[in-house]
Amino acid sequence: MIVHWIHAHRDLAVVLLGTSFGLGARLLMLRADYRQYPAYPHGMIAHLALGLIAGALGSVAVPALYHNNYTAITFLSLAAQQFREVRNMERNSLEAIDRTELVSRGPAYIEGVAVVFEGRNYLAIFAALATTLTAFAAGWWAGIAAGLVSLGVVSRFMRGKSVSHIAKVEEAPIRLEGPNVYVGEVYMMNVGLEEDRDVIRSRGIGILLTPKNGNGRVTIANMGQRQAILYDASVRLGVYRDDGEPALVPLAKLNLETGQLAVLVLPRERDASKAVRAIENVPLLEGAIRLPTVANRRSAEGG
Amino acid sequence: MAKIVAVVTTAKDEVGGGAPIFIQPDPERMKKTAFLLEKLLDAAAHELNETVYLIVDRHPENG
Helix, strand or coil: CHHHHHHHCHHHHHHHHHHHHHHHHHHHHHHCCCCCCCCCHHHHHHHHHHHHHHHHHHHHHHHHHHCCCHHHHHHHHHHHHHHHHHHHHHHHHHHHHHCCCCCCCCHHHHHHHHHHHHHHHHHHHHHHHHHHHHHHHHCHHHHHHHHHHHHHHHHHHHCCCEHHHHEEEEEECEEEECCEEEECCEEEEECCCHHHHHHHHHHCEEEEEEECCHHHHHHHHCHHHHHHHHHHHHHHHCCCCCCCCHHHCCEEEECCCCCCEEEEECCCCCCHHHHHHHHHCCECCCCCCCCHHHHHHHHHHHC | CCEEEEEEECCCCCCCCCCCEEECCCHHHHHHHHHHHHHHHCCEEEEEECCEEEEEECCHHHC
C-alpha cells in the first residue's frame, strides 16, 4: 500500500524524504545548545518550524529543476533572505534578555549565537537538498544514505572549537593583600569592604588560562571571549551575587607579560574541578578567533 | 569611564574637589558609611588608603 503510494507520487515522496532529513538535521543541531538558548518549549518550536521550512525549501527545488523549471533556484534566495531575518530575531531577543542577566552574555556572544542559528538553517537546507538530489538521481536507498552522510557532515560542522583547544585551564590560588585581590600573580581589583573580601576569600575560585600559542593568546585577550567565559562559568556553576553588589562581579584580567588570563568567579557551588571543566568547554566565538600566525605566514608566502 | 561618585574619609585635609565628601570621625564609621554608600549608589567601594575610601560608579549608561 505504502510502496504503491510512493510509486504513484514519486516527486512528493522524495520531497518528503528530503524535508524530513532537513528537519532531522535541525533537530540534531538544536540538541547541542541546551546551555545557551533556547531552553524553553516555545523557542524550540519556533526553531523546529523554521527547520521544517528550511528542509522543505531545500527539497522542493530539486524536482522543479528536474522538470526544467530553472527559475526554481530563485526560491533558495528567498530562503536566504528569510533566514537572515532569523539572525535579527535571535539577536534582538537575546539582547533584550541580556539586560536582565546578573552576568551578561555580551554582544560578541549574542552575535555568535545569532550567526550560528542562521547557519544551522542553511545546513538544514543543505541536508534536504543533498538527500532529494541523490534520491532523484540514484534511487531511494542512495537518497537515504546521502541523508545520513549529510547528517554526519552537519554534526561535524556544528561542533565548534572550545577554550580547551587553545589554552591550558587550571586552578590558581586567590590572594588578598589588604584591599587588593590577586589570582596567581595577576592583579584583579581593589575591594574596599571587609564583607566583600570575606565573600571572595570563602567563595571565590581563581582560574588561570595559559594560551598554548600566539593565536590562543590573541583570542583569549578578546573582550567578547572573556565575557563569554564568565557567562558560561556563571551559568554552569551558579553565581553568588545580586544586583547592587558591584564588588562581587566575576572578572577576567590579562597578565600582559605572559598573555595568561586570570579569571575570578564567585560560584554558588564551590567546586574548582567543575569550574575548570566549565571554562574548558566554553565555545570559541567566531568573532574572537584570531589566527595571526596563519595570516603572517600567508602574507610572507604571497610576497 | 568610571566615575568617582563619593569620597569617604577620616582625614579631611587629604581630599577635596568635585565629588561629595563624607568626613567621618573614626575608621569604623568610615567603613560603615562606605558600605552603605556602596549599596545605596550601586557603585563599588574601593580602599585608596587607610584614611580614604572611594565610591566608584562603573555603569556605562551613567557616563
